[in-house]
Every structure is written in structure tokens, then in C-alpha cells.
Amino acid sequence: MTPDELLDAYAEMVLIRRTEKAAHDLFMSGLVKGTTHLAAGHEAVAVGASAALHPDDYVFATYRGHHHALARGATPEECLAELMSRSTGLCQAKGGSMHLTKASKGMLGSYAIVGAHLPMAAGAAWSAKLRGSGQVAVAFFGDGATNIGAFHEALNLAAVWSLPVLFVCENNLYMEYTPIEAVTAVPNPAADRAAGYNMPAEIIDGNDVVVVWETVARAAERARKGDGPTLIEAQTYRHFGHSRADPAKYRPADEVERWMKHDPLDVARARLEALGVSPDTIAERDRRAAATVDAAIAAAKNAPEPEPAMAFTDVWADGGAAWRT
Amino acid sequence: MADVKFTYRDAVAEGIAREMRRDPSVVCLGEDIGAAEGVFKTTVGLFKEFGPGRVWDTPISEQAIVGAAMGAAMTGMRPVAEIMFSDFLACCWDYLANEIPKARYMTGGQVTVPLVVRTANGGGLGFGAQHSQAVENWALAVPGLKIVAPSNPADVVGLMAAAIRSDDPVVFFEHKALLAGSGPRPPDDHVVELGQAAVAREGTDVTVVALASTVPLSLKAAEQLAGEGISVEVIDLRCLIPLDMRTVLRSLERTSRLVVVEENPYQGGWGGTVVSVVADEGFELLDAPIKRVAGANVPLPFADSLEAEVIPTVDKVTEAIRRLTAY
Numbered sequence: 001m002t003p004d005e006l007l008d009a010y011a012e013m014v015l016i017r018r019t020e021k022a023a024h025d026l027f028m029s030g031l032v033k034g035t036t037h038l039a040a041g042h043e044a045v046a047v048g049a050s051a052a053l054h055p056d057d058y059v060f061a062t063y064r065g066h067h068h069a070l071a072r073g074a075t076p077e078e079c080l081a082e083l084m085s086r087s088t089g090l091c092q093a094k095g096g097s098m099h100l101t102k103a104s105k106g107m108l109g110s111y112a113i114v115g116a117h118l119p120m121a122a123g124a125a126w127s128a129k130l131r132g133s134g135q136v137a138v139a140f141f142g143d144g145a146t147n148i149g150a151f152h153e154a155l156n157l158a159a160v161w162s163l164p165v166l167f168v169c170e171n172n173l174y175m176e177y178t179p180i181e182a183v184t185a186v187p188n189p190a191a192d193r194a195a196g197y198n199m200p201a202e203i204i205d206g207n208d209v210v211v212v213w214e215t216v217a218r219a220a221e222r223a224r225k226g227d228g229p230t231l232i233e234a235q236t237y238r239h240f241g242h243s244r245a246d247p248a249k250y251r252p253a254d255e256v257e258r259w260m261k262h263d264p265l266d267v268a269r270a271r272l273e274a275l276g277v278s279p280d281t282i283a284e285r286d287r288r289a290a291a292t293v294d295a296a297i298a299a300a301k302n303a304p305e306p307e308p309a310m311a312f313t314d315v316w317a318d319g320g321a322a323w324r325t
Numbered sequence: 326m327a328d329v330k331f332t333y334r335d336a337v338a339e340g341i342a343r344e345m346r347r348d349p350s351v352v353c354l355g356e357d358i359g360a361a362e363g364v365f366k367t368t369v370g371l372f373k374e375f376g377p378g379r380v381w382d383t384p385i386s387e388q389a390i391v392g393a394a395m396g397a398a399m400t401g402m403r404p405v406a407e408i409m410f411s412d413f414l415a416c417c418w419d420y421l422a423n424e425i426p427k428a429r430y431m432t433g434g435q436v437t438v439p440l441v442v443r444t445a446n447g448g449g450l451g452f453g454a455q456h457s458q459a460v461e462n463w464a465l466a467v468p469g470l471k472i473v474a475p476s477n478p479a480d481v482v483g484l485m486a487a488a489i490r491s492d493d494p495v496v497f498f499e500h501k502a503l504l505a506g507s508g509p510r511p512p513d514d515h516v517v518e519l520g521q522a523a524v525a526r527e528g529t530d531v532t533v534v535a536l537a538s539t540v541p542l543s544l545k546a547a548e549q550l551a552g553e554g555i556s557v558e559v560i561d562l563r564c565l566i567p568l569d570m571r572t573v574l575r576s577l578e579r580t581s582r583l584v585v586v587e588e589n590p591y592q593g594g595w596g597g598t599v600v601s602v603v604a605d606e607g608f609e610l611l612d613a614p615i616k617r618v619a620g621a622n623v624p625l626p627f628a629d630s631l632e633a634e635v636i637p638t639v640d641k642v643t644e645a646i647r648r649l650t651a652y
């Protein structure tokens with residue numbers, strides 16, 4: 001990454017962190033209902049990977065997908081509007097926090113059934129291969145997903161069909177409240193399974209945006225050459241609990257402290273300073289991100305709720321919901 | 326070739342082949358569908374004609390098959406996925422219940438999923454409880470899926486064309502007990518629009534609403550009853566979603582009596598939906614109670630004699646019709 005690219009990546013991570021803080025605050029003030037799964041702490045995975053992908057590559061994420069949607073080009077305003085059930089929301093308020101999707105930017109959805117989207121990503125990669133388009137598909141998922149059948153079916157299919165797909169595990173050490181090591185037969189829940197599918201795997205520092213970028217770029221290159229899928233286990237940590245209801249009391253204090261000191265924003269800032277980028281330049285990007293998110297909050301708050309008739313649109317491709325002729 | 330028998334199983338392969346010739350984005354995937362030509366021989370000739378680039382053999386991975394079909398459908402292809410026996414849909418039910426039918430809705434219309442999941446459905450061949458179920462009612466419980474279940478070879482071809490061309494996801498139930506049956510080969514570019522029921526036999530005394538395997542069954546019952554002076558109209562629904570209730574209600578205007586014949590279990594069967602619409606919108610058309618002849622609420626037993634005990638038979642249908650005409 002050039003200093004400018006790294007600066008952009010840093011700014012993108014700050015924008016995501018700020019948007020997630022807004023989501024948290026809006027939830028606390030009763031303006032976001034349901035639940036949110038914040039990805040604060042995971043930003044480097046989404047931003048590093050997005051920087052390494054082409055604009056027309058495909059991305060599939062989980063219910064913890066705010067960072068992927070934003071990194072892929074969804075705006076803070078449309079994301080916050082979606083969370084606040086506004087008609088200007090990314091999915092016209094029919095998706096919500098767990099389903100952020102921006103198909104026009106290759107962000108093909110956030111899926112709330114653990115592991116379900118891994119076969120879909122394999123399918124999108126299969127489609128790219130059939131069309132000879134040179135596109136790559138990426139599935140981001142949690143460590144918990146590695147124990148579900150769809151993970152194994154997707155890896156095997158991707159390997160035997162040599163598909164241009166990247167499986168990127170955000171290993172944050174916990175599924176909901178249970179440490180992943182307590183329920184998994186191998187120490188590295190994703191990477192240790194790769195050998196069973198004859199697939200190359202890498203374990204990386206998922207909090208270093210440069211490392212993520214380099215790894216994903218290499219794997220994507222491999223995939224585009226026709227050399228098949230790669231499994232990447234990015235080690236990271238979530239700053240908050242699993243979802244809004246969870247204060248994350250189950251995590252040892254020293255573990256939390258250790259990871260908080262390895263915040264992806266700090267890691268990137270240190271890299272920028274080492275490259276000679278001035279603190280003022282960095283602060284300027286911080287300010288811009290803050291202003292963008294403040295404006296997004298205001299705009300989303302002022303947007304109208306969806307018309308009730310919207311409940312009956314878009315079941316079918318003709319735009320409607322008629323089940324009888 | 327007019328004298329060569331055109332079977333229901335030929336019609337499946339022919340229907341797919343016609344669409345694959347027409348549209349290069351149509352691709353097939355499933356277990357043993359390639360060189361082996363399908364365990365039910367419903368993909369005969371496809372691998373030979375279209376090759377491994379368009380007809381893909383998969384591992385035994387029902388989630389991967391339907392999940393990959395979904396991903397491909399979202400990105401410009403029109404996949405036709407085979408799930409060998411419809412019972413196995415349970416292994417990938419997440420995709421049919423949670424993923425495929427909701428993607429368009431919950432993204433506010435951003436994503437379209439034009440795929441077909443084909444599967445061999447129903448009893449009658451003595452495969453036992455885990456390979457014999459009629460499960461079209463499973464799909465009926467999920468808003469967002471179109472459901473096709475043809476009863477004859479010409480409809481297989483015509484409905485396959487409509488299903489593959491549909492921009493919506495379609496579950497296509499091929500009935501195992503009908504595979505060997507034959508009928509006329511439909512003309513080129515034969516398309517049967519989804520959601521158009523057919524009047525398989527005209528009659529004036531009783532309307533029988535049937536689907537797939539229960540259509541020939543009901544026609545046989547109608548034939549028998551004609552000898553007793555009872556005139557039976559048989560409606561072949563062809564699709565459950567979209568559901569053509571107009572044709573049913575119009576028929577009841579003439580007959581005023583309704584029997585619904587479905588192979589899936591009575592509990593939660595599609596007949597319940599047909600009957601509830603008639604009760605809601607056509608109550609005045611009726612001169613008698615409605616009868617449902619349906620599968621019993623038990624797993625399907627193995628022995629022929631036991632199976633006949635629990636799924637609809639010609640005798641059960643004639644009996645229901647006689648009782649209604651005598652009411």
C-alpha cells in the first residue's frame with residue numbers, strides 16, 4: 001500500500017468506527033430497534049479486503065456486516081437510515097441491521113443464518129468462472145460458522161470445482177458467548193480445516209489492514225489465475241459483546257486489554273506515522289469522517305418511514321407479492 | 326418419430342435441453358446428473374449435448390448444490406439444480422425457507438434469484454418412508470417460492486420452459502410414479518404459463534381439484550363414475566404458487582360440489598388452502614360440504630398394501646365423489 005492508499009484505508013476504518021458508534025448511540029436512544037451486531041474492532045478485515053478487490057468482485061457477509069457494507073461503498077446515511085427503519089434505508093427498511101446489502105457495489109448481502117452464505121459465494125464464483133468474467137467472490141464469516149455443515153460443503157465444492165472464491169474467517173475467539181476453543185476440535189477453527197479440502201490456508205493478523213490487504217490481494221490473484229480458492233483466518237476481536245443485549249462479561253479482563261491495545265485504527269495510525277504522514281493530515285481525515293457521520297445521522301433521522309404498501313412489494317421479480325392468478 | 330413413446334422422464338430432459346439450447350446462461354448441477362444421466366434418467370442426453378461446462382456433477386452436498394445455485398442465480402446465471410429425492414430437500418431447507426425466497430424482499434428488490442430446484446417427489450414406488458414423501462406442502466408454507474408439479478409430459482416441457490425463464494425461484498416437483506407414463510410430444514417452443522390450471526376433463530356434477538399424481542387418479546375415478554351417470558370435472562392445478570383459484574371457482578359455479586385430492590398429508594396439505602379460499606369467496610356456490618382426499622398423517626409405509634392404505638387411491642376418490650353427489 002502506498003501512503004495515500006493507507007491513509008484512505010485508515011479514513012475508511014474511522015468512518016466505519018464512527019458509523020457503528022452512531023448505531024450504538026441511536027439504539028440506546030430508542031431510534032434503532034431489533035438488534036445490532038457491531039463490528040468495532042473488525043474494521044481492518046473489511047477495509048483491507050475491499051482495498052484488494054476489484055469494484056465488480058462479489059462480497060457476502062454475515063449479520064455482523066456493517067463494516068463490509070460500508071467498506072464496499074454503502075454510505076453511512078443509507079446504513080443508518082436502514083437501521084432506523086427509514087424509507088431511504090439501504091434496503092428500503094426491509095432488511096435491517098442484519099441484512100445490509102448493496103448489490104450495485106458487489107455487496108451481495110448479509111445473511112443471518114450462520115454459514116448459509118458460504119455456498120452462495122461459491123456459487124457466485126462458479127458463475128464468474130462460467131461467464132469467464134475474471135471476478136472473485138469473497139465470503140466473510142465468523143469462527144462459529146466453521147462448525148456448521150454449509151462451511152464444509154462449500155469448501156469442498158469450491159476446491160473440487162477450483163472456484164475463484166476466498167473464504168475469510170474473522171476469528172474473534174467467541175461465537176455468541178462461548179469461546180470457540182471450547183466447542184471446536186482444532187485450535188485454529190478455520191485454517192486447520194483447510195487441509196481436509198486440499199485448500200491453502202493462512203492465519204493472519206486481522207487487525208493490521210496492510211496484512212489483510214496483502215493476503216487478500218495474493219489470494220485473489222491466485223483465484224483469478226484459475227488456481228482456486230483460499231481460506232484466510234484473520235485473527236481479530238470485537239470491542240463490544242455479541243449483540244446489543246450482551247455486555248460480554250465472559251471475557252477475561254487481561255484478554256480484553258491486550259486486544260484493545262491492538263486496535264486496528266491504532267495499528268494503521270502507527271504505520272502512517274512510520275511512513276512520515278503527519279499527525280495533522282491524519283487528524284484532518286478523522287474530522288472529515290466525523291462530519292460525514294454527523295450529517296448522515298441528521299439526514300437519516302429526518303427521512304420518512306416507509307409507506308405501509310411497501311410491505312407488499314418485491315416478493316417477486318415483477319415487484320409485487322401476488323400468490324394467486 | 327411420432328410413434329416413439331414420449332415419457333414424462335424424457336420430457337424432463339427435453340424440457341431442460343430446449344431451454345439450454347435457447348439460453349446459454351442455463352446450467353445444471355446435481356448428483357449423478359452428468360455422464361450417469363440422473364438416477365431417474367431425467368437428464369439423459371444433457372451431458373452429451375452440452376458437456377461438463379454446462380452440466381455439473383456435484384458431491385453429495387445438498388446445501389452446496391442449492392446454495393451455489395443461489396449464488397450463481399444472483400450473478401447472471403439461470404441454474405437448474407437437482408435434488409435427487411424431494412425428501413432430501415430437508416437437508417438444504419435453509420436455502421428454500423430462509424435464503425432464496427427472502428433475498429429479493431429483504432434487500433428491497435436489489436437481488437433477483439432466477440433458479441429452478443427440480444426434485445423427484447411422491448410415493449407409489451415402494452421406496453419407504455424416507456424416499457417417498459410428497460412434500461409440495463413444505464414449499465407452500467414459504468412465501469417467495471413458486472411451485473410447479475406437472476401431471477403429464479407436455480406440461481413437464483411447457484412448465485419447465487416457464488420455470489427456467491421465470492425471474493423468480495421455482496421448485497419443480499417431478500412425480501416419481503408418473504415418470505414412466507407417456508403422452509404426446511409438445512411442439513417446439515411450448516410454454517405453459519405458471520399459475521394456469523387446466524381443465525383435464527369437463528363435467529357438471531362435481532369438481533375434483535388435483536395435482537401431479539392425483540390427476541391421473543382422479544381421471545380414472547371420473548371415468549368409472551361416468552358409467553354410473555355421475556359427471557366429474559377434473560382440474561389439474563399444475564402450480565401451487567401462483568395458485569389459479571379462478572378456474573376452481575368458475576368450475577364450482579357449474580358443479581357446486583368440490584373434492585380436493587392431494588398426496589401430501591392432510592395435516593398442513595395444500596388442499597386446506599384451496600378449501601379455505603372456496604369457503605371464503607365461494608361459499609354460496611356450494612350445495613354440499615367439501616371433501617378432502619389426502620395422505621394420512623403417518624410416515625409412508627413400505628408395503629404396497631400399506632401404502633395404498635394411506636395415500637389417495639381411485640377407490641377413495643370415487644367413494645368421496647359418490648358421497649358428495651348423494652348429499
Ligand SMILES: Cc1ncc(C[n+]2csc(CCOP(=O)(O)OP(=O)(O)O)c2C)c(N)n1
Pocket residue numbers: 062064112113114141142143144145146170172174175176242
Ligand atoms: C444456523 C444458526 N444457528 C444459530 C444462530 C444464532 N447465532 C447468531 S450469531 C451466533 C454466533 C456466531 O459466531 P461466529 O460465527 O463466530 O460469528 P461472530 O458473531 O463472532 O461474528 C449464533 C450462534 C444463527 N443465527 N444461525
